[in-house]
Amino acid sequence: MDSYQEILKDAPLGFLQKLAGNLNLATKGGKRAGKGSEDGWQALYNKLVAYYSSPDNLETLWQKIGPSGQLALETIHFSEPYYDEVSRVHERLNKLLGKRAAREARELLLGWGLIFLSENEYGLDYYDLPLEVRKFINYKVLPLLVKKDGIPLPEQRENHGLFFWLDFYILLAGVLQREVRVTQTERVFYKRDRKKIMLCQHYPDDESRYLLLEEVAWANDFLVEKNGCARLSAKTWEWLQLPRYKQWLTFVDWVINHYFQCRNIWGTHILGFLLTLPPEKWLSLPALYQLIHKYNTPSQANYILANNKELLQRFLWLGLIEVAGGLEQGCIRITDLFRRYFNVLLQHDQEVEETDGEVFREAIEGFFPEASSFIVQPNFEVIAPLELSLNLFMQLSTFTDLVSADRMFIFSLNEKAFYRGFTRGRQPEEMLKFLQEHSKYELPPNVLTTVEEWAAKMGKVSVVKGVLVRCQKEELAGQVKALLEARGWLIEAITPQVFLVPENRGEECLELLEKQGFMPHPQLIALRAGGEDDVDIDESPNTLLARFIEAALKKRG
Numbered sequence: 001m002d003s004y005q006e007i008l009k010d011a012p013l014g015f016l017q018k019l020a021g022n023l024n025l026a027t028k029g030g031k032r033a034g035k036g037s038e039d040g041w042q043a044l045y046n047k048l049v050a051y052y053s054s055p056d057n058l059e060t061l062w063q064k065i066g067p068s069g070q071l072a073l074e075t076i077h078f079s080e081p082y083y084d085e086v087s088r089v090h091e092r093l094n095k096l097l098g099k100r101a102a103r104e105a106r107e108l109l110l111g112w113g114l115i116f117l118s119e120n121e122y123g124l125d126y127y128d129l130p131l132e133v134r135k136f137i138n139y140k141v142l143p144l145l146v147k148k149d150g151i152p153l154p155e156q157r158e159n160h161g162l163f164f165w166l167d168f169y170i171l172l173a174g175v176l177q178r179e180v181r182v183t184q185t186e187r188v189f190y191k192r193d194r195k196k197i198m199l200c201q202h203y204p205d206d207e208s209r210y211l212l213l214e215e216v217a218w219a220n221d222f223l224v225e226k227n228g229c230a231r232l233s234a235k236t237w238e239w240l241q242l243p244r245y246k247q248w249l250t251f252v253d254w255v256i257n258h259y260f261q262c263r264n265i266w267g268t269h270i271l272g273f274l275l276t277l278p279p280e281k282w283l284s285l286p287a288l289y290q291l292i293h294k295y296n297t298p299s300q301a302n303y304i305l306a307n308n309k310e311l312l313q314r315f316l317w318l319g320l321i322e323v324a325g326g327l328e329q330g331c332i333r334i335t336d337l338f339r340r341y342f343n344v345l346l347q348h349d350q351e352v353e354e355t356d357g358e359v360f361r362e363a364i365e366g367f368f369p370e371a372s373s374f375i376v377q378p379n380f381e382v383i384a385p386l387e388l389s390l391n392l393f394m395q396l397s398t399f400t401d402l403v404s405a406d407r408m409f410i411f412s413l414n415e416k417a418f419y420r421g422f423t424r425g426r427q428p429e430e431m432l433k434f435l436q437e438h439s440k441y442e443l444p445p446n447v448l449t450t451v452e453e454w455a456a457k458m459g460k461v462s463v464v465k466g467v468l469v470r471c472q473k474e475e476l477a478g479q480v481k482a483l484l485e486a487r488g489w490l491i492e493a494i495t496p497q498v499f500l501v502p503e504n505r506g507e508e509c510l511e512l513l514e515k516q517g518f519m520p521h522p523q524l525i526a527l528r529a530g531g532e533d534d535v536d537i538d539e540s541p542n543t544l545l546a547r548f549i550e551a552a553l554k555k556r557g
Contacts, residue, residue: 003131004052007116008045016044022111025051052113058136065108068097072105073114076127077137078269078295086117086125092297138272145273145291147282147331154325159335162367163202164209164317165251169390170200170405171213172222172232173397177420180230187218189230200402209317216254240391244368247390249360252318252341259311266292266304267311274321274334275342282324282331337367374409376435378444382411392438398424399431413447415517418454423522428455459521469509470498476518483516484509 008016025047051057062070072093079089093102109115118128129137147153174180174197181190188211189197198204217223222236239247259267273283292308293301312332315321320338324330334342340363372392374384382400384393385408393409399421400411413435421431432451436443443451469484471477477497484490484499489509492500501509513520 002128004113005049007128007130008048011045013041013044016041016048019113020044020048023051023113048113052130052132055136055139058132061112061114062136062140065105065112065114068101069105069108071096072102073109073129073133074137074141075295076109076115077129077134078291079300086127089127134269135272135276138269139276141291142273142276145283145287146277147284153282154330156326156330157322157324158316159319159322160202160317161319162248164213164319165248166386166405167201167203167210168213168216168251169393170402171197171210171217172236173394173402174200175223175230175232176394176397176424177401177417181228182225182230184228187225188214200405202405212255212314212317216251220254237394240394243361243365244370244390245360245365248364248368249341252320255318256311256314259307259314264307264311266308270308270312271342274332275339275346277333279333279336279339282333284331285327286329337364340364373438373440375441376413376439376443376447378446380413380447380450382409382413382435384409384411395434396438398426413451415454415519418451419458419514419519422458422519428458431455454519457519459519469501469513472497480513480518483512487512 011019065073075093075096076089079092090102090106093106096102097105106115110117113130114133115127115129117125120126174193178193178196180193180197182188183190188194194207194210194214198207198210201210203209220235221233222239223230224233225231239250242250270288273288277283289305292304296304309327312321312327315338316323316327316332319335320341321332321334323332341360344360344363369387370389371385371387372389374382374388374392374396376382381403382396384396386405388396388409396411399418400413401417402409403412404410418428418431422428432455435451469480471480474497481490481493481499484501489501489505490499491502494500510520
């Protein structure tokens, strides 16, 4: 919706002169602008914009148009005029006022510049109200929507704070920590995997809340599907490098912006009411819903209510509003974070996606403190504040299991999770160094010793694609050999630490070694053209194969 400054900037001089004349607006020398003022277009434009910018002048016009004009103006304002043809608006006004009174009211509103005729993208004429007029009407109506001081506030209160945003990262961490299967038709997580992730979130029983988080992750390419499972994309890790407040700004944009891209008039009204309210006052939802029904047909009102109740629910989840008594019969007000966020937005007169996040830093950065350390307990729990850097949170999630996120993050450091980090491409020494660098205190001796033992085992057993299982440690070789013999997979022990297995058993063998806790190299190793691979052992696979073939020929020969 445009202000008078935008609406009048392309108007011809004749139109401005007529408008000023209708308002009896005088120019220099006491002449009326409509009588051929010498000030020119720019002076007349400036004078009209200044006139309409004054609430006192709008109040004067409000009194002049009388009850019929006021009702007509409110009806146009509180309906969905952008999608309503002028003829449909006329029908509604005719029913309310009668044909003659409705026509007179429309002519008065047009003549004094309180409404304008515009054309929408479908080529249809509709009535448009300048931003200043909309604000004025909202100001007039607002006292009817404020919860009365004598009525006690409902005891049931909800303020979700930043939990919805944090739960988005818990969802991403869940994908990082387990094999999350994806349905092929709808591209959503299987219910069993979804429930495991929800158990760590702050509202584990609210599935609609969770599904919105998953929708945001897919829609913004944070997730990709690979072999029937969800994986984090490279975009996720790039986004985590942003400051916390910038991540939050982007997240809010993803969740609510499309409600305003489609010119949601009532969404804008609700925002206007909330921002105009004094911080200590509450907006009555029953009064708001009644207002929607008053100025719209039943079918339109039901659509508007459904759309904007969904918007209010998202506001609540995002911590932008707090609710007393529920979203049906209760009341709402905006949080301090939302007020500061929107004040910056209004000052810059831009949409969220067009605003550089830097302009918000001073206003809202204080709501997003960032911690850079955690505490490692002797019982192998890692305890971190909810303010932990989200980059550190995700890195820690690669090789620990998130157990709880109620008042703080609690992770479990265990051998299986540590090996998972290894399979995700992190080296054991690097994971240990990460714990030491970001732990607030020195690692407990028992934790340090145990993690070093885990690190020493990682990748010491490997499977070469097609033929070989090999062990870099003698003490592991006997156990691996016994395991292969028990499965009937051992063809030949080429050396005390290298074993030949059937070519078609490579993947099964790797999976078996993982389940038995040998922590093998996470992939089958393919031989390079030159005969070497990436694993450092005394003899290359090609050399070992050559020795085996030579020995086999001697036996036959």
